[in-house]
Amino acid sequence: MENERPTTVLLTGASSGIGLEIARLLTARGCEVWGASRDTARLPQLPHFHPVCMDLAADASIRESFAQAQRDAGGFDVLINNAGSAVFGPTATVPAELAREQFQLLLHGPLELIRLAVPAMRQRGHGVIINITSLAGSFAVPYMAAYSAAKAALSAYSRCLRLELAESPVRVVDVQPADINTPFHAATRRFAPDEDRARQEAVWEVQRREMAAAPPPSCVAETVWRVMNSPNPPPVVTVGSFYQAKIGPFMARVLPMRWLERLMRRFFGI
């Protein structure tokens, strides 16, 4: 971006995994990053990094923290909606409250930040919104229905925003990671009733194994850097292993749904 002053960034989920790598890379490359966590003690101590306490489960916390960070920063050039975690369990059994919590964290929280950020970006004459969604939005993961659905919903919102803001100075990009090696799996809340135990176990184990062997979060940070500095970024960017991030989406475009379903069942061993 062609600013005289350093680029200001608001980043959620800066305490771990992908967000932590984004914070490291962006501060090292001259950005001022306001990075959020529910507990500022978990945030890194880096030059050009400004800790923000924000709980995406609570709209009041989002609004208060945003207002304070925006005053502090004098406005944001880039908003990165990255924070997230998953609930794992049978779709017909997981309590509705847990599914609602997923939608608050992965959809309504990010949307509240977008509502707060866009008017100021339009006034300033530039802005980039990067939503870190997931390939799970296209390849719904069994026993992670609320997670997959909320990510798909944020992808759809991103596409609408792009159309609506096409004549404005605000750019919107949907970054869809494949499996990435972070503490995400360890942080996943598992709701495991007795039914279907063997099938759940199989999927859980495949997820654990795939994430352990996946590329590091620095590849997502590099993608974010590229996208935020592109004068004309694409609507969707996938990132991860070649097989998951490139071959997978290609197969989803060309194969009939039933074939894809068969491949997914084979992949997860169910």
Ligand SMILES: NC(=O)c1ccc[n+]([C@@H]2O[C@H](COP(=O)([O-])OP(=O)(O)OC[C@H]3O[C@@H](n4cnc5c(N)ncnc54)[C@H](OP(=O)(O)O)[C@@H]3O)[C@@H](O)[C@H]2O)c1
């Ligand atoms: N890892 C993967 O394979 C993968 C693949 C596709 C997409 N993604 C997406 O990438 C994003 C980052 O995931 P990650 O792999 O880096 O996971 P991670 O290492 O577990 O980090 C998750 C981050 O989200 C924050 N967070 C969780 N709940 C929050 C809440 N209620 N309010 C505010 N912040 C909250 C955490 O902060 P605190 O706990 O400190 O508050 C933490 O910084 C997520 O949106 C995830 O869905 C990950």
